[in-house]
Amino acid sequence: MSDSHPAATAAAVAAACTDYYPRIVAALIRVTGDWTLAEDCAQDALTVALEKWPADGVPGNPGGWLMTVARNRAVDVLRRASVERRKLEELAAVTFVASSPDPGRGEVVDDRLRLIFTCCHPALTLEARVALTLRTICGVATADIAHALLVTESTMTRRLTRAKAKIAQAGIPYRVPQGTELDERLPGVLAVLYLLFTRGYDADGEPAFADEAIRLARLLERLMPGQSEVSGLLALFLFQHSRRDARRDPGGNLTTLDKQDRSRWDHDAIAEGLNILAGIQREGGPYTLQARIAACHAVAPSSDTTDWATIARSYDDLARIQPSPVIELNRAVAHGYAHGPAAGLALLQAARAGGALDEHPLAVAAEADLTAHAGESGRAATLFRQAAALAHSEPERRALLDRADELDI
Amino acid sequence: MKYMMFVCTDTEPDTDKTNPPDIEAWVADNDARGRRLDGDALAPTSAATTVRVRNGELLVSDGPFTETKEVIVGYDVLECADLDEAIEIARAHPMAREGRLELRPFGDLDG
Numbered sequence: 001m002s003d004s005h006p007a008a009t010a011a012a013v014a015a016a017c018t019d020y021y022p023r024i025v026a027a028l029i030r031v032t033g034d035w036t037l038a039e040d041c042a043q044d045a046l047t048v049a050l051e052k053w054p055a056d057g058v059p060g061n062p063g064g065w066l067m068t069v070a071r072n073r074a075v076d077v078l079r080r081a082s083v084e085r086r087k088l089e090e091l092a093a094v095t096f097v098a099s100s101p102d103p104g105r106g107e108v109v110d111d112r113l114r115l116i117f118t119c120c121h122p123a124l125t126l127e128a129r130v131a132l133t134l135r136t137i138c139g140v141a142t143a144d145i146a147h148a149l150l151v152t153e154s155t156m157t158r159r160l161t162r163a164k165a166k167i168a169q170a171g172i173p174y175r176v177p178q179g180t181e182l183d184e185r186l187p188g189v190l191a192v193l194y195l196l197f198t199r200g201y202d203a204d205g206e207p208a209f210a211d212e213a214i215r216l217a218r219l220l221e222r223l224m225p226g227q228s229e230v231s232g233l234l235a236l237f238l239f240q241h242s243r244r245d246a247r248r249d250p251g252g253n254l255t256t257l258d259k260q261d262r263s264r265w266d267h268d269a270i271a272e273g274l275n276i277l278a279g280i281q282r283e284g285g286p287y288t289l290q291a292r293i294a295a296c297h298a299v300a301p302s303s304d305t306t307d308w309a310t311i312a313r314s315y316d317d318l319a320r321i322q323p324s325p326v327i328e329l330n331r332a333v334a335h336g337y338a339h340g341p342a343a344g345l346a347l348l349q350a351a352r353a354g355g356a357l358d359e360h361p362l363a364v365a366a367e368a369d370l371t372a373h374a375g376e377s378g379r380a381a382t383l384f385r386q387a388a389a390l391a392h393s394e395p396e397r398r399a400l401l402d403r404a405d406e407l408d409i
Numbered sequence: 410m411k412y413m414m415f416v417c418t419d420t421e422p423d424t425d426k427t428n429p430p431d432i433e434a435w436v437a438d439n440d441a442r443g444r445r446l447d448g449d450a451l452a453p454t455s456a457a458t459t460v461r462v463r464n465g466e467l468l469v470s471d472g473p474f475t476e477t478k479e480v481i482v483g484y485d486v487l488e489c490a491d492l493d494e495a496i497e498i499a500r501a502h503p504m505a506r507e508g509r510l511e512l513r514p515f516g517d518l519d520g
Contacts (some may be wrong), residue, residue, distance in 0.1 A: 121492075
């Protein structure tokens, strides 16, 4: 393959960044145990590619090419540091194969999977896990991570340095846990992906993070077939992401599900999500249940024709396996739509009994919405204004005030 | 890797009292597997003495008596392949439920 068109070359380098970067980093970490060295050498290899490929054309085996450049850099650095010969020999033998035997276990594991589990180890803070995942697996520049997570670049650099030092000093292993340990650790990995996605999806978030989260979920699904919660999370992402273009009105205000123009939903993403859900045999955990709920919305032509009874049942299951005030709140709303406002308001009252949802704008908004459905417009408008006063963001506040105004007409 | 495991009390112990782990069995198991090099219980902090030297002067005092009820009551020295193995050992210790365990790798002052 020889393609010297600048745009094509730029695209090839961009693709190389996303596809090959984590594999090269992961392989170098496995052999050298040095995270910073691995990242620097992988980055150097991409820089060299950017210089050479426009003139020489993209090589036939871009991954192998990048691996060789990165590996030679690492060998140079380590030789200067005069590390033991065994490590240099091991490094010289590293080729572009993502899979390698798990140390001490003999099983063959994809290096990227090992990297994901190490970056998401529970002995690291959640902030560190998110930053490491973005930096080491997604290859996002430290400055960009800092910007998106609202800290200075030097703070983010320190956070990453501290996390890498903790991995080395505390003896956090570079491996994928097995058996019951895997069952305990996988939810923590998925939580990082979920946080990444919501940071991308939030009104004031960094949209690229949602794409990164989806890409990582796809990778995990490929590497861990049969883990239904991984598939469930990917399906959930796809359903939520399918609404990205319909979530705002022309004025930029957030639009609730019932008012969105459903023709603007990404129907390819919805089809993919449904296909993934259909492949999940078991009842599934929290992410699968949330995906089933999102699927009911995704296939409905309108809010009125949504299968609220199925959604209400899924929330019953969700509340059983993962009880939380917010899930009880959503459950109340679903029952209200499925079985009448009175049923919903009764469940809502129960959910708020412990005081857990006090000052929660969505709890007041839910009461307002169910009250409106019960035909009590005046009281509903007052409640929407109360919810608006509690809202966390300006778009959310405006959306709630709009609901109040509509009821006054 | 060598880890110091501080055995501490905690103001919020686990409320689940089913199948309480047995400390004797924990010690025997980990000693037999060569994963526990040493360990012991400590006398209460009322028996503790603090020593400092400031400007050449020796300062000896009773205590420390801190406000916190979360104190070190014992220790174990573990030899493990990595942190995950140390966590597996720690989770089986009775004080993981009754209190909490802090895992600290031995430091290399030169590194």
